[in-house]
Amino acid sequence: MKIISVVGARPNFVKIGPFIKEIEKHNVHGKESKSLERIDHILVHTGQHYDKTMNKSFFIDLNIPEPDINLGIGSGTHAEQVGKTMIEFEKILRSERPDWVVVVGDVNATLACSITAKKENVKCCHIEAGLRSGDLSMPEEINRLVTDRLSDLLLTPDKLSVNNLLNEGISDKKIRFVGNIMIDTLIDNLDKANTKRISSILLDNRISTEEIIDSFLSENMEYALLTMHRPSNVDNKYILTSIIDLFINEINNKITIIWPIHPRTIKQIKNFNLWDKVINAENMLLLHPVGYHEMLYLNKNAKLILTDSGGLQEESSFLGTPCITLRWNTERPVTLRRNGGTSILVGNDIKKIRKELLNTLNSSIESVKPELWDGKTALRCLSSILEYDSGL
Numbered sequence: 001m002k003i004i005s006v007v008g009a010r011p012n013f014v015k016i017g018p019f020i021k022e023i024e025k026h027n028v029h030g031k032e033s034k035s036l037e038r039i040d041h042i043l044v045h046t047g048q049h050y051d052k053t054m055n056k057s058f059f060i061d062l063n064i065p066e067p068d069i070n071l072g073i074g075s076g077t078h079a080e081q082v083g084k085t086m087i088e089f090e091k092i093l094r095s096e097r098p099d100w101v102v103v104v105g106d107v108n109a110t111l112a113c114s115i116t117a118k119k120e121n122v123k124c125c126h127i128e129a130g131l132r133s134g135d136l137s138m139p140e141e142i143n144r145l146v147t148d149r150l151s152d153l154l155l156t157p158d159k160l161s162v163n164n165l166l167n168e169g170i171s172d173k174k175i176r177f178v179g180n181i182m183i184d185t186l187i188d189n190l191d192k193a194n195t196k197r198i199s200s201i202l203l204d205n206r207i208s209t210e211e212i213i214d215s216f217l218s219e220n221m222e223y224a225l226l227t228m229h230r231p232s233n234v235d236n237k238y239i240l241t242s243i244i245d246l247f248i249n250e251i252n253n254k255i256t257i258i259w260p261i262h263p264r265t266i267k268q269i270k271n272f273n274l275w276d277k278v279i280n281a282e283n284m285l286l287l288h289p290v291g292y293h294e295m296l297y298l299n300k301n302a303k304l305i306l307t308d309s310g311g312l313q314e315e316s317s318f319l320g321t322p323c324i325t326l327r328w329n330t331e332r333p334v335t336l337r338r339n340g341g342t343s344i345l346v347g348n349d350i351k352k353i354r355k356e357l358l359n360t361l362n363s364s365i366e367s368v369k370p371e372l373w374d375g376k377t378a379l380r381c382l383s384s385i386l387e388y389d390s391g392l
């Protein structure tokens, strides 16, 4: 059997690692028992994320093999990224003729490669299927809808996602509830993350060349972790300025904020002439995008996290870190406090962010781990593909 797996952007790398390891285990086991068919695996990187900090460091940290093929797509508008990926990926499919294309998550690579696979009559499996925010202004929601509509096998992280797919009329024969593959990576890497030190994370990744004041470097300092990159938060000058002003002018005496900044956000902060303000803020420490283990350490030890990232909502829920989600909706309702998670939605309404930030600073939150977020999802993903092919 031949499988092509596809990655394009940072969140994909965290999801594909455990799947590749499971294929390797299958092949070792197959050699010993001689009864299992070998799986030939090809990893294709579309090249959407290319900076060292957004890309290569993740492959090294997570011990993911170098991609066999890099399509080198790079930056561009959505249509440019999707169009170029389809043109290049079609050539790969025509020369390799795989049995399956496996796509993960909801980025432009997921959409482009699932469409191309189906047009070339190759079976497509979507890992992390069934998530829905209901918000079509999010590019990722369009990617999810199209990919799920086309895929032959839909592997979901939770039962709410199974219901979403059934409600859209998708046959239950195509759907398997397998759990959250990103949590496989998290569990596998917790020990390494625990060896990190806050002082070295800050010194190694800081953007400012000014000296870091000593209180920032104390190992038991209290801090809030901030990440923001969604167009809804960073592409509008008024919204981005109000959020930054809240953190700098009102929260400054309450908590220190550690902010690993996404390239899209840096660009916009500079475009809107806000750079001097954030780099000189006394309660804020700006970092380059950090590695996987550093992020896991920062997340696990934060007093709270403020984010618009999908993955961080899930990771903080699993770790029990209170999360204030800077979005009006989420495709991951399993992470919400009302469903046993640690997250609350505040959008980009300054009054709401202020209220929930202060509430969360003064309270503690208990969380429950969702079903099958147990570190064994990748095994269930691969078994689902093998069972599908043997007609089970």
Ligand code: UD1
Pocket (backbone or CB within 6 Å): 009, 010, 011, 048, 049, 050, 051, 052, 054, 055, 075, 076, 106, 107, 108, 109, 139, 140, 229, 262, 263, 264, 309, 310
């Ligand atoms: C993408 C995903 C999003 C995911 C996010 C995580 C889509 C539609 N969106 O958004 O779901 O949460 O990645 O990071 O696929 N850039 C660099 N260096 C890089 C990569 C990007 O400087 O290595 C710049 C690009 O020039 C671009 C901006 O960052 O201007 C945004 O990159 P892009 O790939 O378009 O999407 P993200 O916003 O990162």
